[in-house]
Amino acid sequence: MRARGLRKQYGEFHAVKGIDLDVRPGECFGLLGPNGAGKSTTMRMLAGTSQRTAGELSIMGIDPEDDGPAVRAHLGVVPQQDNLDEELTARENILIYGRYFGLPYSYLKPKAQELLEFAQLTEKADAKVADLSGGMKRRLVIARALVNEPALFLLDEPTTGLDPQARHTLWDRLYRLKERGTTLLLTTHYMDEAEQLCDRLVVVDAGEIMAAGTPAELIREHASREVLEARFGTDRNEAAARTLQAHVGDGVVHRVEVLPDRVLLYAERADDLQHALQRLVDDGAVPAPATTLTRRASLEDVFLILTGRTLVD
Numbered sequence: 001m002r003a004r005g006l007r008k009q010y011g012e013f014h015a016v017k018g019i020d021l022d023v024r025p026g027e028c029f030g031l032l033g034p035n036g037a038g039k040s041t042t043m044r045m046l047a048g049t050s051q052r053t054a055g056e057l058s059i060m061g062i063d064p065e066d067d068g069p070a071v072r073a074h075l076g077v078v079p080q081q082d083n084l085d086e087e088l089t090a091r092e093n094i095l096i097y098g099r100y101f102g103l104p105y106s107y108l109k110p111k112a113q114e115l116l117e118f119a120q121l122t123e124k125a126d127a128k129v130a131d132l133s134g135g136m137k138r139r140l141v142i143a144r145a146l147v148n149e150p151a152l153f154l155l156d157e158p159t160t161g162l163d164p165q166a167r168h169t170l171w172d173r174l175y176r177l178k179e180r181g182t183t184l185l186l187t188t189h190y191m192d193e194a195e196q197l198c199d200r201l202v203v204v205d206a207g208e209i210m211a212a213g214t215p216a217e218l219i220r221e222h223a224s225r226e227v228l229e230a231r232f233g234t235d236r237n238e239a240a241a242r243t244l245q246a247h248v249g250d251g252v253v254h255r256v257e258v259l260p261d262r263v264l265l266y267a268e269r270a271d272d273l274q275h276a277l278q279r280l281v282d283d284g285a286v287p288a289p290a291t292t293l294t295r296r297a298s299l300e301d302v303f304l305i306l307t308g309r310t311l312v313d
């Protein structure tokens with residue numbers, strides 16, 4: 001899959017401002033960004049359900065605007081909102097979806113069973129969708145979108161709204177799909193999802209790509225290995241951050257970021273950060289923080305450093 005200068009305008013509003021993507025066969029590629037970044041708009045252009053304003057697009061060597069049906073035959077699409085038929089059973093949803101692709105019943109009957117097994121839904125195969133949990137519905141949408149054995153699987157926010165256990169079950173299924181050779185392209189605003197699943201990703205904000213690479217490359221390039229989060233109190237974080245900022249480049253602290261509720265210090269070694277902060281507290285330069293926490297840097301830090309904002313409001 002290759003996109004160059006992909007743009008989407010709604011009237012005067014530029015939702016996607018010219019993005020380039022190269023998704024390699026067999027990889028899991030992610031679009032990571034906050035709500036409103038233009039991820040769904042991009043996915044809809046790739047899926048051929050929304051016309052692009054400008055740019056070039058090639059999926060399996062075909063431009064979807066030249067031959068939509070040929071492209072769709074190779075695509076699996078999981079939209080952000082479940083669009084299952086609540087009155088039908090899990091199995092019937094797969095069978096009917098398969099009929100849209102013109103697939104014969106002789107193929108669909110065993111295929112539906114295989115997909116229900118893959119989605120861990122055999123016990124619910126003949127239950128109405130209305131009786132399934134949120135996680136089960138999501139797995140069913142995924143199973144259904146696999147009915148045509150797609151080479152490229154597009155998933156828009158696959159785990160939004162699911163509880164942690166349901167998310168992990170779903171990640172496991174997606175990981176298995178990748179192991180089988182399916183190319184995955186997903187959008188997410190969860191940094192842990194991107195880190196768990198994606199081989200490579202782009203960070204998107206306000207319709208533009210801010211950075212691209214593997215999760216490890218992005219963290220190395222834009223953040224550092226370790227982060228110390230210090231909470232000085234809502235009215236003191238800004239002032240503490242200004243003082244700490246003066247120590248950036250002292251050989252320990254690489255960077256300081258401030259959020260309304262905390263200050264983040266970045267360095268290669270957590271111990272060094274603790275010591276540097278303690279020295280400043282002992283000298284009276286900054287007040288003693290109410291709490292501190294050290295952790296490994298994540299893609300959330302990459303986003304914060306690039307945009308000054310957090311991924312999830």
Ligand SMILES: Nc1ncnc2c1ncn2[C@@H]1O[C@H](COP(=O)(O)OP(=O)(O)OP(=O)(O)O)[C@@H](O)[C@H]1O
Pocket residue numbers: 010013015033034035036037038039040041042157
């Ligand atoms: N049909 C539309 N008409 C006008 N503006 C739109 C339309 N669809 C999306 N937008 C706007 O385009 C921007 C990008 O929306 P999009 O849904 O692609 O973002 P997103 O990154 O997928 O976020 P979310 O996860 O919240 O859907 C938003 O500001 C949104 O309000």
